[in-house]
Amino acid sequence: MTAIAIARRPDRPALVRAVCVREWREALANKLLVGMTLLPPFVILLAGITAVAAAAVNPPSERDVQALYAAAPAVQGLDPKEAVQGFIATYFLILFMLIPTVVPLTMAIYSVIGEKQMRTLEPLLAAPVGVGELLFAKSIASTVPSVIVTWTAYAIYLASVASLGSRAAVNAVTAPRWILAIVVMVPLLTLLSVNLGILISTRVNDVRVAQQIGGLVVVPVVGIGIAQVTGRVVINNEGFLQFSLFLIAADLVVFWLAKLAFQRENILVRWR
Amino acid sequence: MKTVLRTEKLTKRFGALTAVDGVDLEVREGEVFGYLGPNGAGKTTTLRLLCALIAPTSGGAEVAGFRLGREDAQIRAQVGILTEQPGLYERQSAWENLIFYATLYGLNGPTARAQSERFLRLMGLWERRFEAVATFSRGMKQKMAIARSALHEPRILFLDEPTTGLDPDAAKTVREFIVALRGEGRTVFLCTHNLDEADRLCDRIAFFRHKIIRIDTPDHLRAELYGRATEFRLMPSPRPEDLVRVKAVPGVHDARLENGSIIVEAPDPLRTNPLLIRTLIDGGAQIAFVTERKPHLEDVYLKIVEGHA
Structure with missing residues (x-):
């Protein structure tokens, strides 16, 4: 009697769905991970709303206005109160761009180091699935929640600014390049952070060490953001497009590097 | 297959x-x-x-x-x-x-x-x-x-x-x-x-x-290393003359006393064992039971693997 195996390579949507569902269940059951995922957007959101509300209630002093004009030439000429609110609203939007760099990093790191610690990688790799497909599914599993969290936080911030802030604050938050940044750059930054997290996780076994290394990804984002808000660098449409293309290229390169590191033999023989 | x-x-x-x-x-x-x-x-x-x-x-x-x-x-x-x-x-x-x-x-x-x-x-x-x-x-x-x-x-x-x-x-x-x-x-x-x-x-x-x-196969490995042995348990215990009779039976390679039994090594037990039973009974021995003696696979393993080392 010849036995028959009923297995075959799973199709990609089914694989991605299965990996996502499994990882999300795992993440939701890990209170520390849930806390670390939700805390940064919550703090940024709370601080942003409070700052805009405070600026709406308390008119700025002459000294504050002069300091603001000096630091951010872009807002010169606006009504002082409007300028301060617009400045604050924009400043916190930059902090929103940190969410897709910080939040998915933790999840991506847990997604690989967690499997290492649970010793679940060998049976996983024994399945008829390509490592690239597996990595792609893991990337999506970490990217989607982070993008949803960032978009949700942005929507709450937008609604809060609209109800608490001035016209200038609303205009700042709904400026086309910021909407595009939220819609286009957030997923790209998230993917970059996720794949960087996976890449780092292939080399270290400690979640905290991986987070510290991965945390460096926020530095260029903060730098560009500060330069933009202070008017030192003005990201116009062309600059925005170039930065998006750079992010796409960086995403592809980091994914490729992660795929190189995430090979069956490396994982089973060299990872400890 | x-x-x-x-x-x-x-x-x-x-x-x-x-x-x-x-x-x-x-x-x-x-x-x-x-x-x-x-x-x-x-x-x-x-x-x-x-x-x-x-x-x-x-x-x-x-x-x-x-x-x-x-x-x-x-x-x-x-x-x-x-x-x-x-x-x-x-x-x-x-x-x-x-x-x-x-x-x-x-x-x-x-x-x-x-x-x-x-x-x-x-x-x-x-x-x-x-x-x-x-x-x-x-x-x-x-x-x-x-x-x-x-x-x-x-x-x-x-x-x-x-x-x-x-x-x-x-x-x-x-x-x-x-x-x-x-x-x-x-x-x-x-x-x-x-x-x-x-x-x-x-x-x-x-x-x-x-x-x-x-x-x-496990059986072949045992047979090759230890031969095929049969245990004859006699009541109340085997006598020296029983061992002498057993050794004289055609086909028997070796026989020894061990814990109240005679252990017989013979390459073809299907042919030799009936002769042995008849010889022992004719000699006045009382057989309690006859059983195939299998060395533990552990012994085989140790002999082969440790011997190889």
Whole structure:
């Protein structure tokens, strides 16, 4: 009697769905991970709303206005109160761009180091699935929640600014390049952070060490953001497009590097 | 029987260490093949090679009709592996674990659910299917891992120490499962330190220490190393003249007294034993029982593997 195996390579949507569902269940059951995922957007959101509300209630002093004009030439000429609110609203939007760099990093790191610690990688790799497909599914599993969290936080911030802030604050938050940044750059930054997290996780076994290394990804984002808000660098449409293309290229390169590191033999023989 | 697994000079080196050295193997369809060797002999590395998890340094293999290195995904679809560690997602339920793996093996929804139910029932875990695996005992986790490895009905199932650390009841369930797989025509490649288990389950055994030392059936290995011995228990105890008579019977190679019995070594016991019984009775001996004397596989293992070292 010849036995028959009923297995075959799973199709990609089914694989991605299965990996996502499994990882999300795992993440939701890990209170520390849930806390670390939700805390940064919550703090940024709370601080942003409070700052805009405070600026709406308390008119700025002459000294504050002069300091603001000096630091951010872009807002010169606006009504002082409007300028301060617009400045604050924009400043916190930059902090929103940190969410897709910080939040998915933790999840991506847990997604690989967690499997290492649970010793679940060998049976996983024994399945008829390509490592690239597996990595792609893991990337999506970490990217989607982070993008949803960032978009949700942005929507709450937008609604809060609209109800608490001035016209200038609303205009700042709904400026086309910021909407595009939220819609286009957030997923790209998230993917970059996720794949960087996976890449780092292939080399270290400690979640905290991986987070510290991965945390460096926020530095260029903060730098560009500060330069933009202070008017030192003005990201116009062309600059925005170039930065998006750079992010796409960086995403592809980091994914490729992660795929190189995430090979069956490396994982089973060299990872400890 | 058809050959389902064949290796040709399969070799795996890690730097200066040769873990698997020129292994030539042929495993037949529907047999339980024991792979026995000391710790660090390279058994797990062999399993990983044959499951297309790592690549050989040289040599090759054909597994379930697919070529290692060229058709690795097909090989992985045709084989199942029970790894040393159960490697289950502990925060998730037994059901969620199996459904996840069923999806990875390409089973569609209804098939995935049917197979998960079948194997959970087979392993006696159906009633606890919605409980987190973290709450399971070690034996239950091992049974879960076995269920996962067999979920997609692999043609060859590689089991690495399947009963280590299990209580007798759980170990029995696993052994019965292996026998059932053989009954379905599936091949089981069993790595074990449990020589009694190998003796009971395996059709053939390979003794391995980086390279294959010997391959044969357990009975042939015993017969070759220790001859075929029969124990004659006499009441109240054998007399010296009984031993002299026994030694004189044609076909007897050797006979000795041991704990109130005469142990007779003869290459053809089917022919010699009736003569021996008649001789002893004619000589006035009272025979309590006659039984075939099997040396433990452990003795065979130690003689071959330790002797080889």
